[in-house]
Amino acid sequence: MHILILILGILTTIGIWSWRIQMARRGARVAMDAAGAIANAPRRFAFKYRAGKAGISLIEDPREAAAIMMMEVARAREGPLTDAQARTIDEEIMRHFRFTRKEADELSAHAAWVTNSAPDPLATMRTLSQLVVSAPQLGPKEIVDLDAMLVAVSEAEGVPTRAQLALLQVFRDRAGLKT
Incomplete structure (x- = not known):
């Protein structure tokens, strides 16, 4: 009988200590998760800020802007x-x-996605034209090339429509191009 009580006592002690070790591990894991969340907070808040803005205001690359304009x-x-x-x-x-x-x-799939949620095409064209024109890495040749790209797209199905010509004119006005 004494042996049974001794074995039961040893098993109880092992059980209690394994439970305590498990609780300590779980507490350490929670602490590590909290530390990771605190470390990632600035990036997460920046993403939430940017995600809350409209899709057009997130565009920074002139090539991406050009694709959306096309x-x-x-x-x-x-x-x-x-x-x-x-x-x-x-x-x-x-x-x-x-x-x-x-x-x-x-890039064209991304441009299609952005234009689905973009505001008025004229406002989009004004915003992106300003981004392209003010891009320091682009010179006059690239601006003229973009105008030719926009014209090529407008003529893909024949004579451009009035709406297409209006968008081309917005870009040309922002870029200072004579028609």
Whole structure:
């Protein structure tokens, strides 16, 4: 009988100590998670700030802005984006940005996504035109090249519409180009 009580006491002691070790591990894990959350807080808050802004205000790369502008010009023609317009946008991206077919497809898909949630096309064009024109890495040649890219997209389905011409004029006014 004494042996049984001794074995029961040893098992109880082992059980209590293993439970305490498990609780200590769980507490350490919670503390590590809290420390990680505190360390990532500035990045998380910056992301929430940027995510709360409209999609257009997040654009910083002039190539991304140019792709969105081309998509806006293409969508200014009534109806869905046509194969000829999509092909023209991809070709212009590959030629002027030196992108591969896959990179051009990804950029044009991103541009299509942004234009779905963009405000008025004229306001979008004004904002992005200002970003492109004020980009320090772009010179007059690149501005003229972008104008040619926008014209190529507007002519992908024939003669440009009035809405497409209005978007082209917004860019030309911001860029200081004479028509």
